[in-house]
Amino acid sequence: MVVVSNNSRGHRRNYVNRGNNDNKTTLARITLFLILFWPLGYILYQSSSSLRDSLSVSTRASTGGRVRKLGTGTPADTVYYAYVVYGRDERILQSVQSILDTEAMDLSHRSKESDMHTETLAILPVLDGVDDSVSSVLKQKLKHQLGPSSLPIHLLVYSQEEQVGVARSRLKAVEFIEMLASKSHISEDKIVLVLVRGDAVLKPKWMDPVLEALRLGGGGSAATASMLQYDRKDPLKLSNVISFSVDRSNVKKGLPSSDNLGSAVTFNYSLEPTWMETSNNNSRDSSISAGLAGAVSAMRLSTFQNFVVQDKMLYSPSSADMEIAFNAWMCGDGIDVLPDAKASLLPKDEDPLLEGLSDFETGRIIGTWMTEGPYSTIVVEARGGEKVSDAIEEVINDVKTRRLYHLSAARCRSFDWFIKEINTSWKNLVKEVSELKGGEDISNEGNTKSTPIKRYTDATDAEGKLGYIYDETWLRDSAPISENMSCGNDENYKVLSEKVQLAKPSSSAPKILCIVYTIEKYHYKISSIASTWGPQCDGLVVASDKTVTEPGLHTVNIIHEGPEEYNNMWQKLRSIWRYVYENYYDKYDYFHAGGDDLFLIIENLKYYLESDEIQSITDDVELFLGGRFAYLGNKNKIFNTGGPGYTINKRGLKMLAKKFV
Numbered sequence: 001m002v003v004v005s006n007n008s009r010g011h012r013r014n015y016v017n018r019g020n021n022d023n024k025t026t027l028a029r030i031t032l033f034l035i036l037f038w039p040l041g042y043i044l045y046q047s048s049s050s051l052r053d054s055l056s057v058s059t060r061a062s063t064g065g066r067v068r069k070l071g072t073g074t075p076a077d078t079v080y081y082a083y084v085v086y087g088r089d090e091r092i093l094q095s096v097q098s099i100l101d102t103e104a105m106d107l108s109h110r111s112k113e114s115d116m117h118t119e120t121l122a123i124l125p126v127l128d129g130v131d132d133s134v135s136s137v138l139k140q141k142l143k144h145q146l147g148p149s150s151l152p153i154h155l156l157v158y159s160q161e162e163q164v165g166v167a168r169s170r171l172k173a174v175e176f177i178e179m180l181a182s183k184s185h186i187s188e189d190k191i192v193l194v195l196v197r198g199d200a201v202l203k204p205k206w207m208d209p210v211l212e213a214l215r216l217g218g219g220g221s222a223a224t225a226s227m228l229q230y231d232r233k234d235p236l237k238l239s240n241v242i243s244f245s246v247d248r249s250n251v252k253k254g255l256p257s258s259d260n261l262g263s264a265v266t267f268n269y270s271l272e273p274t275w276m277e278t279s280n281n282n283s284r285d286s287s288i289s290a291g292l293a294g295a296v297s298a299m300r301l302s303t304f305q306n307f308v309v310q311d312k313m314l315y316s317p318s319s320a321d322m323e324i325a326f327n328a329w330m331c332g333d334g335i336d337v338l339p340d341a342k343a344s345l346l347p348k349d350e351d352p353l354l355e356g357l358s359d360f361e362t363g364r365i366i367g368t369w370m371t372e373g374p375y376s377t378i379v380v381e382a383r384g385g386e387k388v389s390d391a392i393e394e395v396i397n398d399v400k401t402r403r404l405y406h407l408s409a410a411r412c413r414s415f416d417w418f419i420k421e422i423n424t425s426w427k428n429l430v431k432e433v434s435e436l437k438g439g440e441d442i443s444n445e446g447n448t449k450s451t452p453i454k455r456y457t458d459a460t461d462a463e464g465k466l467g468y469i470y471d472e473t474w475l476r477d478s479a480p481i482s483e484n485m486s487c488g489n490d491e492n493y494k495v496l497s498e499k500v501q502l503a504k505p506s507s508s509a510p511k512i513l514c515i516v517y518t519i520e521k522y523h524y525k526i527s528s529i530a531s532t533w534g535p536q537c538d539g540l541v542v543a544s545d546k547t548v549t550e551p552g553l554h555t556v557n558i559i560h561e562g563p564e565e566y567n568n569m570w571q572k573l574r575s576i577w578r579y580v581y582e583n584y585y586d587k588y589d590y591f592h593a594g595g596d597d598l599f600l601i602i603e604n605l606k607y608y609l610e611s612d613e614i615q616s617i618t619d620d621v622e623l624f625l626g627g628r629f630a631y632l633g634n635k636n637k638i639f640n641t642g643g644p645g646y647t648i649n650k651r652g653l654k655m656l657a658k659k660f661v
Contacts, residue, residue: 079216080121080181080191081207082301084173086166086317087198088129091346093141096125098201100151106207118207121191122180123153124173125198129163152180165315167323170195174304181301191301192216197317199346200295203247206341210242210298213336239303240333241324243289244296247344264289264337265325266423269382271365272356273318287337290329290423292321295343303332309368309409319361326369329422331412359388363395370415371400371620397655400621457579459558462547469583470547470556472513472539475530503607510589510609511538512647515580517572518555518596519564520546525596526553536602538588543576569642574660581657591653594645605647622652 081103085095103120125142127135135157142155156173158164164172174193181188192214196202243265264287265273273291294317307327314320328335357365362383366376376396380389419426461468514537516529526542530552534540544555545564560575562568573593580591590609592600608614614623625647626640640646648656 078117078119078190079211080119080186081194082121082177082180082191083123083194083196084170084177085123085125085196085198086169087125087127089134089198090138090141092125092127092198093138094346095196095198095200095202096123096142096153098203099123099196102202102204102206103151105204118211120151121184121186122177123151124156124176125153126156126158126169126173128158128165128169129160130157131160135159165313166317166320167310167314168312170304170320171310171312174301177301178305188305189300189302190216192298193301193304194296194298196296196343197294197345200246200343201346202244202296203342203344206244206338209338209340213242213338214239214298214300216300239300241292241303241328241335242298242341243292243335243337244298244341244343245337245339246293246295247342265291265293267291267322267426269378269426270356271322271362271379271383273322287339288422289335289337290418291325292335293337294318294321295345296341297321297324298341299328303328307331308412311364311368313364314361316357316361319357319365322357322365323368326365326409326418329413330369330409330415330418334422359383359391360395363392364399366392367396367399368409371410372414372416375415393655397622457558457575457582459556459579460547462549466559468547468556470541471554472541472584474554475534475540476538500601500604502601503604505603505606505610508610509606511587512590512592512602512606512609513537513539513541513580513584513588514600514602515541515543515576515591515593516596516598517543517569517576517593519544522596523548523553523555526555529596533600533602537592537600539584541576541580541584543572543579573642577653577656578660581653585650585653585657588650590647590649592645592647593642595643598644600645609647618649618651620651622655623647623649624652 083099085092085099087095100123127138130138139155139157142153154176156169156176158169177191177193178188180186181191192210267290268274273294307324308331309323309327311323314323325335362379366379370376370379376393380392383392458466459468459470460466514534516526518526523544529540542553542555543558545557546555547557548555558572558575558579560568560571562571564572576593584591592605594600609618617623624640627644627646628638629641631637631639
């Protein structure tokens with residue numbers, strides 16, 4: 001018998017009440033948690049579902065039983081293949097099928113005694129820019145075509161609204177391959193990345209030659225061997241890239257043509273890829289090629305990862321392959337064409353290789369790889385000259401100004417080296433285009449033997465005769481009066497002597513041409529400039545509405561459109577800058593222009609211009625330095641105010657002058 005006292009009952013009731021309260025509190029907390037976080041859970045679920053939908057057309061095909069499950073009894077020296085197949089229509093199905101067929105055939109023909117062990121890590125067909133109905137049909141066809149699984153196939157689909165282009169899609173596919181490699185603990189240097197166009201069909205017996213050429217299974221490569229005779233600056237130790245020989249069919253009739261083997265690729269003056277024959281088409285040895293044939297290419301995954309430049313804005317196959325070619329040659333071991341590694345292109349109405357670069361893509365390539373020498377001018381001229389120059393140069397300037405890739409590419413061999421040693425069809429290019437331009441300066445910025453610049457402006461002498469060339473050195477040897485001035489307690493003198501510290505530029509500091517614009521009634525202001533800061537300039541141009549050549553005053557009347565008035569200042573400056581370009585471009589490094597009421601401390605300006613900050617970029621970008629103003633307070637419209645002046649470098653002057661013609 002258990003006797004329960006009244007006190008015990010009370011304690012029990014309190015315990016039960018506390019339990020009920022705790023339960024209610026817990027329930028409230030759970031409810032609050034669900035209210036706050038159910039949207040996050042829903043988003044995560046949808047994301048994972050979307051990822052499964054886009055990455056898991058998990059079909060496999062038989063490969064003769066030679067492929068083992070990853071990580072199960074796999075030899076340590078196994079090499080893995082990862083395929084990325086980029087396409088936009090049903091032909092991608094045939095490309096994928098050719099991968100499965102050639103894998104099965106190559107593995108079945110490989111000797112059992114062979115020390116080569118290969119497996120397939122992934123096949124990634126990429127459908128880019130297709131509408132939902134097309135992608136749905138292709139998904140179903142892919143599943144039906146491939147049947148029972150034996151190889152890992154993951155389909156990536158980007159709709160018309162999400163279209164990413166060739167370069168970006170490859171980068172995304174490689175990220176997925178990296179994830180698979182990490183999950184399976186596979187060294188990325190043991191993975192062969194195979195890039196396949198969606199209209200290409202692989203032919204059998206390519207696997208072992210590719211392994212040999214990539215130095216993953218013995219042997220070597222022609223490109224690597226040829227690099228020994230060149231200046232070998234290989235900062236990233238990149239391996240070579242393999243380009244499959246392309247059996248180009250008669251594109252209209254679809255008939256194979258064995259004598260039309262596209263072995264190698266070069267680039268013409270407009271940067272369009274063109275076919276070329278190699279020196280050993282009948283040999284089993286590999287040959288070098290300036291570019292990729294584009295149908296199928298292979299490289300170590302680590303080589304792709306270490307490319308110095310990976311521009312995501314290259315949308316076409318030709319532009320993306322061109323960037324790989326420049327990476328491979330200028331930063332790595334080059335490109336090998338393997339006669340035993342073949343592919344054919346499915347019929348089209350035109351030669352599939354000759355899908356040219358857009359002007360936008362051309363600008364991206366030039367701005368990254370062709371920053372030195374006259375090559376940008378050469379390509380623009382070949383692509384149509386003035387019709388396309390503005391569009392292309394805008395892209396080039398954007399790439400350079402934002403310092404996107406060209407500073408990285410500068411670590412590698414130069415484009416000049418590339419055309420002299422590899423793309424040799426360009427050897428006589430500079431001379432030919434110089435003649436084509438009819439005398440316009442297209443030479444290197446520092447070349448003192450440049451071709452004369454075309455003249456579009458003129459000036460009058462003191463008697464009003466045209467053809468006057470102003471002597472900008474008239475004040476150079478005059479000593480500033482300010483050096484011997486004794487101003488006592490003058491507050492303005494204290495600003496110069498106490499509040500401003502004068503720098504001491506080096507003896508090799510850049511040369512500056514100073515430009516002052518004025519009119520005749522303000523000529524008295526020029527004497528102040530001439531007696532203070534003017535002589536510190538390496539040259540001084542005083543642009544006025546009247547030419548005067550008197551002691552202490554030299555001005556020049558540069559002809560311009562419109563009246564001589566403040567509201568027409570734009571036309572006056574337009575002619576001044578063009579006149580300066582035509583007459584003084586080769587003599588100076590920087591050019592500073594401002595009004596007749598400014599005071600310029602040349603010593604400090606030179607000190608800044610020879611700093612590492614400026615010197616590291618001045619040869620690559622157009623500089624426009626000055627006091628920044630926001631137009632009517634709008635910070636999206638920033639400009640350098642004209643009164644105190646602004647400084648531009650040689651590239652900036654050249655760009656302005658060409659725009660002002």
